[in-house]
Amino acid sequence: MEWLQETYATYQSTLAYIGLNGLLALSVYTTLSCGQLALGNAGFAAIGAYAATLLTMKAGAPFGLSLLLGALLPALVAVPLGLPVFRIRGVFLAIATIGFGEVVRIGLVNWEYVNGAQGIVAIPQKASVGLVWICLAGALFVLSRIRGSKWGFALEAIREDEPAARTMGIHTARYKLAMLVLGAALAGLAGGLEAHFTFMVAPNGFSFGRVVDMLVFAVVGGAGAFYGPAIGAAFLTLLPEVLREVSPHLGIEPGPLRMLVNGLVLLAVILFLPQGLVSLPAWWRERLASRRSA
């Protein structure tokens, strides 16, 4: 029993980050599922984190309300952002939304009320690992119910051929915006949870690199299935823990080893498993079948 408690205490942070990164990966997946590469999610997470933090610390709001509004505010911000940026697509959409994220970060750096670049510390720790995982489960449930519905088919149609989808009567702009809003809410929720788990928020936690991480989680896990991004996040969050154990035996510092292995994993997935880790079982079955027939 003691051993279990000790292990939990050691890996509590890892377990929480599996859930937080899962939520963030899903927040990128929402727009990817209708073929849109929108990368403003570090900005949405920052808005959620700061909003929830300020509500808890300055307004004395109950934690549940802080979290809720921390998800709602970025969702509201996503509407005026989405209306103009979805007029462009592909890499231009990615650049415009990255720009949004940077604007949020730089705005926070220059906002003295929230201590600028230093950020806010001593936030009460109110988020538990369990709560993080419940939120992830909720997000997965919502996405699983969208799949296969009239909505879900509209999203797939937009991803496959947007003009053709429009001639089917699908108001594509509305669906794309809805998914951006949903993604913003998920990112904001993750931001609020993270702030109340790690006791602190700072603008540099929401840099461009953070949204690249989210995208890598989604790609490595597989953006073809709603649960793929969560699996990618879990895999890539656990990997450094494993490497930390291994690195002394290899005589390499954990930090550089992590970067090296992360890069190799990403490369290997893109080259050999373009549908992500979730396609591994199918890939394996195919291999077995072809070996049997040979």
Add this chain to the structure above:
Amino acid sequence: MSAGLLQVEQLERTFGGLRAVDGASFAVRPGEVHGLIGPNGAGKTTVINLVSGLLAPTGGEIVLEGRPIHGLPPHDIAGRGVARTFQNIRLFPELTARDNVLVGQHRRRRPSLAARMLLLRSAREEERQAGERAAALLTQVGLSERVAERARNLSYGEQRRVEIARALASEPRLLLLDEPTAGMNPVEVQAVAALIRQVASGGRSVLLVEHNVRLVMDVCHRITVLNFGRVIAEGTPAEVSRDPAVIAAYLGNPK
């Protein structure tokens, strides 16, 4: 402008200096199969793109059931009962034949997301009905065996038929078919001809762009002939096939 389901008046569309459609006017009556023919580059596909809203006209009017639709976005035009197929097949390649047809039902289906979130049985019932309608439509175009196949794995002729089923799934008042039999074998062409007649006998109108002259003569009630974006002849198949301007457009002027 009363008799027409679709009324096209002085329609014009230019691409830079090119007048792809240059003041074309014609009307499609309810329950009519209306052929739109002409040599390559006559502007037929442009007309289809204008009517379905993928392109906006640079001049003229498109009126559906007395209401102007030119300049409306494609999803609004689809919502008013216009469905189409594409000359260069545009199915959703990674979706199954059935799911392609389910997308085609978009405007007809009740929203079920809230019910799905609450795990209500009504959502499952609605989905079952939609799935059955999709299967029935695929059976109607002779693809009952291929329902669960991904669109990209289907043969050319099969893909064209899925496109027709997907367009019919919205129960359109006006069906725009852009070369539906291109690349099909004669047996498949006969099946499509029968299908077009069946659609029209149900009171729907069909605007048919087609190069297969025999099919056009066979199924169309009336034909509009385009050349260089202008209407050069209009009438029944027999009238059009005798028209000297049509013969000149297709075969060149006799010296």
